[in-house]
Amino acid sequence: MDNRPIGIFDSGIGGLTAFKKVRQLMPNENIIYFGDTSRVPYGGRSSDTIKQYAAQDIRFLLSHQVKMIVIACGTVSANLPPILQQLSVPYTGVLQPAVEAACRATKTRRIGILATAATIRSCAYEKAIFEILPDAMLVPKACPMFVPLVENGYIQKDCTVTRMIAEEYLTPLKEAEVDTIILGCTHYPVIKELIGDLVGPDVTLIDSGKEAARCTQSYLEEKGLRTHRTEPGASHFFVSDTVDSFAATARIFLGRDIGRDASHIDINQY
Amino acid sequence: MDNRPIGIFDSGIGGLTAFKKVRQLMPNENIIYFGDTSRVPYGGRSSDTIKQYAAQDIRFLLSHQVKMIVIACGTVSANLPPILQQLSVPYTGVLQPAVEAACRATKTRRIGILATAATIRSCAYEKAIFEILPDAMLVPKACPMFVPLVENGYIQKDCTVTRMIAEEYLTPLKEAEVDTIILGCTHYPVIKELIGDLVGPDVTLIDSGKEAARCTQSYLEEKGLRTHRTEPGASHFFVSDTVDSFAATARIFLGRDIGRDASHIDINQY
Numbered sequence: 001m002d003n004r005p006i007g008i009f010d011s012g013i014g015g016l017t018a019f020k021k022v023r024q025l026m027p028n029e030n031i032i033y034f035g036d037t038s039r040v041p042y043g044g045r046s047s048d049t050i051k052q053y054a055a056q057d058i059r060f061l062l063s064h065q066v067k068m069i070v071i072a073c074g075t076v077s078a079n080l081p082p083i084l085q086q087l088s089v090p091y092t093g094v095l096q097p098a099v100e101a102a103c104r105a106t107k108t109r110r111i112g113i114l115a116t117a118a119t120i121r122s123c124a125y126e127k128a129i130f131e132i133l134p135d136a137m138l139v140p141k142a143c144p145m146f147v148p149l150v151e152n153g154y155i156q157k158d159c160t161v162t163r164m165i166a167e168e169y170l171t172p173l174k175e176a177e178v179d180t181i182i183l184g185c186t187h188y189p190v191i192k193e194l195i196g197d198l199v200g201p202d203v204t205l206i207d208s209g210k211e212a213a214r215c216t217q218s219y220l221e222e223k224g225l226r227t228h229r230t231e232p233g234a235s236h237f238f239v240s241d242t243v244d245s246f247a248a249t250a251r252i253f254l255g256r257d258i259g260r261d262a263s264h265i266d267i268n269q270y
Numbered sequence: 271m272d273n274r275p276i277g278i279f280d281s282g283i284g285g286l287t288a289f290k291k292v293r294q295l296m297p298n299e300n301i302i303y304f305g306d307t308s309r310v311p312y313g314g315r316s317s318d319t320i321k322q323y324a325a326q327d328i329r330f331l332l333s334h335q336v337k338m339i340v341i342a343c344g345t346v347s348a349n350l351p352p353i354l355q356q357l358s359v360p361y362t363g364v365l366q367p368a369v370e371a372a373c374r375a376t377k378t379r380r381i382g383i384l385a386t387a388a389t390i391r392s393c394a395y396e397k398a399i400f401e402i403l404p405d406a407m408l409v410p411k412a413c414p415m416f417v418p419l420v421e422n423g424y425i426q427k428d429c430t431v432t433r434m435i436a437e438e439y440l441t442p443l444k445e446a447e448v449d450t451i452i453l454g455c456t457h458y459p460v461i462k463e464l465i466g467d468l469v470g471p472d473v474t475l476i477d478s479g480k481e482a483a484r485c486t487q488s489y490l491e492e493k494g495l496r497t498h499r500t501e502p503g504a505s506h507f508f509v510s511d512t513v514d515s516f517a518a519t520a521r522i523f524l525g526r527d528i529g530r531d532a533s534h535i536d537i538n539q540y
Contacts (some may be wrong), residue, residue, distance in 0.1 A: 036281070038310055040318045046512035049308045148418035161434050170415070240318035268538060 001228040005030035005209035006216065007066030011058040012040035013246065014187035014255040015072030018094065018209030019235075022070065024094055025217045026226070029233040032064045036267060038240035041147045042075040043116025043185065050118055051081040057232055058083055059270040060238070062178070067225055068092075070216050072209055074185040075116045078124035090219060098182050105204040106180040112173035113140040114195075116147065116186030119214040125263070139176045143169045150187045152248070156191045166191070170198055182206045189255070237262040271498040275300035276486065277336030279327040282310035283421070283516065284457035285342030286523040288364065288479030289505075292340065295487045296496070299503040302334045306537060308510035312345040312419045313386025314458050320388055321351040328353055330508070331505050331538040337495055338362075342479055344455040345386045349392035349468045351373065360489060368480035369398040374449040376473040379403055382443035383410040384465075385418065385454030395454055413439045414457070420457045422520070427463045436461070440468055452476045460523070507532040 006026070008019050012035050019033050034057055042050050054076040061069055071077050077093030084091060097149035102111050113125045120142040129136050136183075145165045148157070154162045181199065183189055186209040196205055220226050223230060227233065235258075237244045242260045250258045276296070278289050282305050289303050306312075306329055312320050324346040332338055339361035341347050347363030351386050354361060372381050383395045390412040415435045420427070425433045443451060450470065453459055456479040459500065468474055490496050505528070509516045513532045521526045 024364045038315060044515070046515070049511050142424050145418060145424075148415060154415075161431055164431050164434075241319050245314070245316070256440060 001231060002067050002225040003030070003227045004065050005032045006068050007034070007061035007064065007178055008070040008071065008072050008086065009034040009036070010073040010186060011036050011042040013249045013253060014130045014147070014185060014200065015209065016097060016187070016250060017186050017189045017207065018070060018072035018212050019256060021210045021213035022216060023235065025213055026220070027232055029227050031233060032061060032066055033235065033237045035237070035246060037240045037246050041116070042073060043118050043147060044144060045118060047079045047118065050075055050079045054081040054136055055081070055083040056267050056270045058087070060265065060267060062089070063270065066218060069214060070212055072186050072212060074208055075118045078119040078122040080113070090223075091213050092212055094186060094208035094212040095184070096129060097215040098099065098206050098208035099125060099132065100182065101211045102180050102182050102206045103132040105121060105206065106136070108179045109135060110137045110176055110178040111139070112176070112178040112242035113138060113183040113184050114143050114146075114169065114181060115140070117142040119146050125182060137176065139173045139178055141169050141172055142245055143188070146185065146186050146191065150190045152159060155190050157197060159194065162191060162194060163198065166195060166198055170195070174199065176244065177231065178203065179182045180204045182208060184208055209258045235261055238265050240265060240267040272337050272495040273300070273497045273499060274335050274337035275302045276338050276340065277302045277331035277334065278340040279304040279306070279331060280456055281306050281312040281342040281345065282522060283519045284322050284417070284455060285309075285476065285479065285522060287456050287459045288340060288342035288482050290524060291480045291483035291499045292486060293481055293505065296490075297502055298499045299504060300496050301505045302331060302336055303505065303507045304330055305507070305509045305516060307516055308537065309403060311386070312343060313388050314390060314414060317349045317388065317392065320345055320349045323353040324349070325353040326484050326537050326540045328357070330442045330535065330537060332359070338486060340482055342456050342482060344478060345388045348385070348389040348392040355490040360493075360513050362482055362485050362489065364456060364478035364482040365394055365398060365454070366474050367485040368454065368478035369402065371394060371481045372450050372452050373474045375476065376406070378447070378449045380446055380448040381406055381408055381452040382446070382448040383408060383454050384416075384451060384458060384459065385410070387412040387414050389454055389456065395452060398430060401458070406445065408446055409443045411439050411442055413458070416455065416461065417457050420460045425460050427467060429464065432461060432464060433468065435467055436465055440465070444469065448473065450476065452478060454478055468529060505531055510535060510537040
């Protein structure tokens with residue numbers, strides 16, 4: 001039994017899709033969430049910069065004595081920083097759980113991957129899928145406009161602008177007749193309904209944040225690291241920009257006000 | 271006469287619209303350009319974070335012994351950092367030159383302001399215009415999608431997605447029948463033709479970067495600070511993320527390869 005908190009981080013608010021699922025699966029755990037809102041988005045930056053930012057994010061979570069780290073950022077999961085090799089606590093990214101779920105779901109072995117430019121450039125999803133399904137037919141597609149569209153609220157199922165951009169991104173996946181699509185960035189589940197509407201009901205959409213949450217639960221249970229608390233766990237949110245705008249967007253994601261549970265930190269101290 | 275370089279900075283590549291005009295007006299000057307590409311965009315961040323980033327950008331330029339600083343970022347120009355009060359070199363933002371040009375251009379005293387969320391929130395354009403035209407009728411509009419659209423190349427005059435977003439942003443300006451619009455972010459001149467097409471030929475569009483370049487030239491000439499070089503001046507570009515992606519986009523902006531004249535720096539050292 002281990003009462004230390006679970007640490008979750010993302011470049012910004014996208015990781016709240018993973019947070020929500022972790023909270024739902026493990027209501028008694030304490031959770032520390034960090035969103036690097038003063039440097040979001042990560043998805044258009046170089047691998048070196050992403051690794052440097054992620055190392056700081058991890059050092060911040062470690063300063064809160066977390067028992068496990070959930071890298072709820074697709075871009076970091078595809079560009080893992082060297083600091084992870086020396087960690088004394090376990091961690092999971094969103095990539096491996098999503099890949100395993102996609103490989104279980106596909107029947108035709110034709111899998112589409114939607115992710116940020118930095119993730120697609122890393123080829124990390126391809127490498128991980130080929131480990132499991134060496135003969136898979138993969139269609140990776142960078143979707144640089146999805147994060148700004150989601151961050152700015154263009155998220156309704158019938159939003160014409162987002163539909164047009166999504167149609168552009170989905171064209172090669174449809175042409176290749178994929179039967180499974182990995183939403184390889186934790187922002188994308190916010191427009192899952194819109195994407196599902198465009199590809200039709202026969203295509204399985206894999207929510208990488210949700211799969212990472214399931215993986216975290218399994219690991220903690222297997223290793224006997226779950227809390228023995230019976231009362232609801234606490235959640236605290238830290239951000240590197242001011243709390244206000246994060247709290248406003250978090251309300252849309254979580255359906256509740258997190259203002260009192262959120263604090264600003266200077267990530268350059270870590 | 272002063273042979274030191276002119277320093278120009280922006281959050282990313284938008285300031286190249288100002289750089290281009292400075293270079294055109296003063297071909298013999300040396301120019302140091304800094305783009306904070308590891309932390310772009312600034313326009314959605316809080317005033318405190320913007321001021322902190324801008325102070326670092328300015329310290330970097332000062333380390334290169336610049337004779338004048340051009341703040342080629344609308345968001346910083348509207349959220350000036352305290353460091354400017356102690357500067358030993360002159361500076362100009364894009365705000366004041368754009369405001370003066372708009373006040374000269376308007377006949378109906380109805381002026382629209384397109385800028386980032388942080389700039390609109392600051393009310394800096396309104397305050398500066400009311401100093402000159404106290405009875406002006408102003409229509410400020412935050413355009414958070416313009417920077418990602420420009421950065422991702424949705425810039426053609428007939429681009430449906432950008433036209434739809436621009437129509438949304440321009441609606442209140444058209445309804446108020448403005449005769450002048452300030453493009454209050456240095457990214458926006460890239461889609462000036464598209465915006466002009468939507469508002470019609472009777473509306474004057476003010477390019478804030480271009481006005482800042484003119485203002486820089488006037489100031490240096492007035493103070494006797496122009497170079498006495500007769501050969502073409504050198505340009506050097508510094509970025510806080512890797513050079514590659516910046517060089518690719520800069521090629522679109524400037525129509526030439528800047529790869530050899532560009533270097534990476536760690537902005538957190540400043």
